[in-house]
Amino acid sequence: MLPEKYRCAVVISRAPVIQRGLVAIMEESLHEYEVICCSTQQETSFSLLQRASIVIVDLTNDLHKARNACREYATMMVHLTETHWVFMVPLQIYPMAVELLLRSESTLLSSMEPIDGIINAIRSGSRRAGKVSEALLSPHVYETESENAPPVSLTYSERQVLRLISKGWGINQIAAMLKKSNKTVSAQKNSAMRRLSLRSNAELFAWINSSQGASILNLNKTYGDDGKWKTAEQENTLPLLNNVP
Structure with missing residues (x-):
């Protein structure tokens, strides 16, 4: 087993803000990971995913082909059962994600997941696998908090x-x-x-x-x-x- 500092995390997202945000989270709170970012699953390779202890997938920008994307990731999980998969799921495809992606090696997070939720899911590893975050189970709580946030004036x-x-x-x-x-x-x-x-x-x-x-x-x-x-x-x-x- 490799020392912690050699852990590899793969981030798959089409959105630069998601990539940069996850890199910032890992650098500040989970610095033992080497982070590799890809825009699509086609940019990854089997050897890279096999080396990763965690793969974080943002499904927000795959809404128009969500079912195909979920099926492809489900097939990949069959061959990479030692990897912890974390899927960032928008509410629109939550039922589909539960049906196709929720397994013993995966965790479903909201696409609007608080930072603490992301950090806890990564730190918990396989102990958090097979779980769905509260931000997906009780989205109205987080929507209310966002709506009640005080207005901000930026130049x-x-x-x-x-x-x-x-x-x-x-x-x-x-x-x-x-x-x-x-x-x-x-x-x-x-x-x-x-x-x-x-x-x-x-x-x-x-x-x-x-x-x-x-x-x-x-x-x-x-x-x-x-x-x-x-x-x-x-x-x-x-x-x-x-x-x-």
């Missing part, structure tokens, strides 16, 4: 920076696109976190992924002009998982 620049962070951009990329210094962008990010009473990058990514964060940052719309966004994206080709100061 235009702070919202602009957080929106770009949600797209998977690092501080260097954001500074280049907005023609600002790294120091200025970092200061705007930190200022936004103070207004939001967020203490870590993990909490920041959890907030961005929440209904309140998505609403305040208007994440359902593309930032700026489409042409400007595509041009900037082509010009900034730094790796997705740059550290966020």
